[in-house]
Amino acid sequence: MRPIVGDEIKGRHLDSRILKRFLPFVRPYRRLAVTSLVLLPFISLVRIVPPLLIKKAIDENILPGDLTGLLPIAGLLIAILCVEGLLVFGQSWCVQVVGQYIMADLRRISFAKLMRLPRSWYDWQPSGRILTRLTSDIEHVGDLFGSGIVSAIGDVATLVMIFIIMLTINVPLSLVAFAVVPLMIAVIVSLRRPMRRVMRQLRARQATLNAFISERTSGIAEVQIFSQQQRCDDEFDTLQDSYRHSALNWVTLEALFYASVHIFGSLAVAAILWKGGGEVIQGAATFGTLVAFIEYSRKFFMPLTDLASKFSILQTSNASLERIFDLLDQKDEPQGAINEAPGNGRVEFDRVSFAYQTDEPVLQQVSFTLDAGQRVALVGETGSGKSTLTQLLLGFYAADQGQVRLNGHDVTTMDKAVLRRMVGWVSQEPFLFSGNVRDNLDPQNELDDSALLDAIEATGAGQVVERLGGLGGTLVEHGKNLSSGERQLLCLARAQILNPPVIILDEATSHLDGDSEELVYAGMRTVAGGRTTLMIVHHLRLAAEADHIVVLHQGQVCEQGTHKQLLAADGRYAHLWRIQQLEARSEYQQEQG
Numbered sequence: 326m327r328p329i330v331g332d333e334i335k336g337r338h339l340d341s342r343i344l345k346r347f348l349p350f351v352r353p354y355r356r357l358a359v360t361s362l363v364l365l366p367f368i369s370l371v372r373i374v375p376p377l378l379i380k381k382a383i384d385e386n387i388l389p390g391d392l393t394g395l396l397p398i399a400g401l402l403i404a405i406l407c408v409e410g411l412l413v414f415g416q417s418w419c420v421q422v423v424g425q426y427i428m429a430d431l432r433r434i435s436f437a438k439l440m441r442l443p444r445s446w447y448d449w450q451p452s453g454r455i456l457t458r459l460t461s462d463i464e465h466v467g468d469l470f471g472s473g474i475v476s477a478i479g480d481v482a483t484l485v486m487i488f489i490i491m492l493t494i495n496v497p498l499s500l501v502a503f504a505v506v507p508l509m510i511a512v513i514v515s516l517r518r519p520m521r522r523v524m525r526q527l528r529a530r531q532a533t534l535n536a537f538i539s540e541r542t543s544g545i546a547e548v549q550i551f552s553q554q555q556r557c558d559d560e561f562d563t564l565q566d567s568y569r570h571s572a573l574n575w576v577t578l579e580a581l582f583y584a585s586v587h588i589f590g591s592l593a594v595a596a597i598l599w600k601g602g603g604e605v606i607q608g609a610a611t612f613g614t615l616v617a618f619i620e621y622s623r624k625f626f627m628p629l630t631d632l633a634s635k636f637s638i639l640q641t642s643n644a645s646l647e648r649i650f651d652l653l654d655q656k657d658e659p660q661g662a663i664n665e666a667p668g669n670g671r672v673e674f675d676r677v678s679f680a681y682q683t684d685e686p687v688l689q690q691v692s693f694t695l696d697a698g699q700r701v702a703l704v705g706e707t708g709s710g711k712s713t714l715t716q717l718l719l720g721f722y723a724a725d726q727g728q729v730r731l732n733g734h735d736v737t738t739m740d741k742a743v744l745r746r747m748v749g750w751v752s753q754e755p756f757l758f759s760g761n762v763r764d765n766l767d768p769q770n771e772l773d774d775s776a777l778l779d780a781i782e783a784t785g786a787g788q789v790v791e792r793l794g795g796l797g798g799t800l801v802e803h804g805k806n807l808s809s810g811e812r813q814l815l816c817l818a819r820a821q822i823l824n825p826p827v828i829i830l831d832e833a834t835s836h837l838d839g840d841s842e843e844l845v846y847a848g849m850r851t852v853a854g855g856r857t858t859l860m861i862v863h864h865l866r867l868a869a870e871a872d873h874i875v876v877l878h879q880g881q882v883c884e885q886g887t888h889k890q891l892l893a894a895d896g897r898y899a900h901l902w903r904i905q906q907l908e909a910r911s912e913y914q915q916e917q918g
């Protein structure tokens with residue numbers, strides 16, 4: 326599985342390929358988008374009128390001393406400025422609304438994609454990075470539409486109009502005013518490359534910082550247990566310093582950029598003053614023309630600055646869009662066509678081999694069978710591949726060789742929802758969502774309250790639910806307001822409620838005290854009752870109750886049989902059994918005195 330593109334910015338400004346993919350997202354809101362585009366030339370148009378009015382007022386009223394025409398011009402100026410205000414409001418409202426809709430759509434489909442990606446994809450992803458994808462990256466795409474493309478089109482329209490009107494009024498003066506433009510473009514071009522580099526660095530460092538915060542806060546218990554606070558602070562400072570370093574570089578370059586543009590703007594005004602002043606004195610131009618030119622040059626350099634600064638927005642947005650599309654391009658969890666697998670829950674592992682990463686085999690030629698209703702215990706040292714086998718049965722990963730079959734069907738050919746409706750799972754570290762007890766225990770909302778309470782009672786979770794305040798009781802994220810034994814009991818109740826023909830129980834008794842352990846064991850026995858059960862077992866006392874025991878060693882089945890048969894064989898299982906018996910005896914003796 327290919328990992329998602331990192332947070333480095335790879336592309337140049339706006340890649341046409343990416344833009345082409347982005348356009349369908351605008352299509353549903355095309356009316357608003359077109360309205361915002363249609364308003365742009367009108368805005369540019371009303372922006373070029375005021376200097377003309379000022380020119381007229383100076384040349385035809387102020388200088389000749391004709392006061393009567395001034396009032397209508399002032400009134401017209403106010404009216405035009407009001408129209409400009411209204412047009413700008415309408416245009417920016419349309420553009421922002423479209424941007425918000427596009428962001429909401431992108432967020433929705435990206436989240437939906439995340440919900441459908443295979444487990445193996447998540448093995449590669451720092452959680453902070455996934456969050457960045459759905460937050461900052463999508464915000465940047467909003468900028469692409471709002472402050473990027475549309476306003477760039479507006480800037481170009483304004484520039485063209487001002488350019489034409491200046492040439493229409495006075496060609497020599499226009500050429501003087503535009504003389505600085507090539508110089509300005511040269512400076513912008515020379516600053517663009519370092520600005521792009523620093524922007525890339527800034528985004529990458531921000532993503533690293535996000536991933537660090539996310540990882541350390543989710544592992545807060547380990548941070549505190551191992552007194553890692555200071556070390557985390559130091560690491561955070563290092564990351565933060567490099568982020569700040571890039572941010573300062575960015576601020577410096579940006580300030581340099583705006584300052585140079587400002588200087589060129591002032592140079593243009595000075596040149597107009599020098600050339601235009603001479604023309605006014607010689608009578609070749611009117612005083613109103615000079616004032617209008619100064620006003621136009623200010624209006625000309627504003628969108629030019631704006632346009633140049635859009636490069637960084639376009640580039641950031643382009644990179645964000647590229648990463649979002651990369652996420653959307655990831656393949657969904659593969660689905661099989663079989664959506665019915667009638668039978669009573671027979672499971673076969675048939676010469677199954679599997680590796681998470683090429684050349685690092687985790688399972689090799691594993692074969693054993695669970696007959697319908699049979700209870701099979703999986704035993705083996707840590708890392709021997711027990712959980713991996715259960716993940717294959719649940720369809721989270723596919724075997725590289727061999728087959729895992731349920732009721733005779735290869736699980737990879739089955740529809741995943743159907744498969745997981747038939748195979749329940751109580752994991753070693755059970756997960757509960759924030760919300761109420763009912764929604765957690767009956768996610769499909771299939772049973773009424775009394776049936777739910779019966780199942781809860783049967784698995785020994787009655788007291789836990791009662792303490793939480795019944796089915797409407799509140800659970801916090803991860804079920805953190807419960808002990809691990811209580812969480813386990815609730816998850817056993819959930820499995821009982823879903824009532825699958827096959828159940829996987831991952832024993833999590835290593836961190837439970839004696840009483841809780843007995844409660845959880847009893848719950849496990851209830852859930853296992855009458856179902857095909859694959860039980861990962863650490864305490865062999867539980868294995869001894871199973872109908873069949875499979876012992877894994879380094880990803881291979883090293884022996885299998887009943888408890889009695891394996892003890893008689895005096896192999897690995899018998900060895901583990903003796904060790905655990907000795908441990909239990911010495912614990913008992915210590916307790917006695």
Ligand SMILES: Nc1ncnc2c1ncn2[C@@H]1O[C@H](COP(=O)(O)OP(=O)(O)OP(=O)(O)O)[C@@H](O)[C@H]1O
Nearest residue numbers: 448681682687705706707708709710711712713714
């Ligand atoms: N998502 C993964 N990506 C890569 N390697 C993995 C992944 N999950 C497990 N492994 C590796 O596969 C091997 C088997 O792991 P598995 O979790 O199946 O062992 P286990 O027998 O269940 O161990 P335990 O009893 O400690 O839970 C281990 O070496 C582990 O490092």
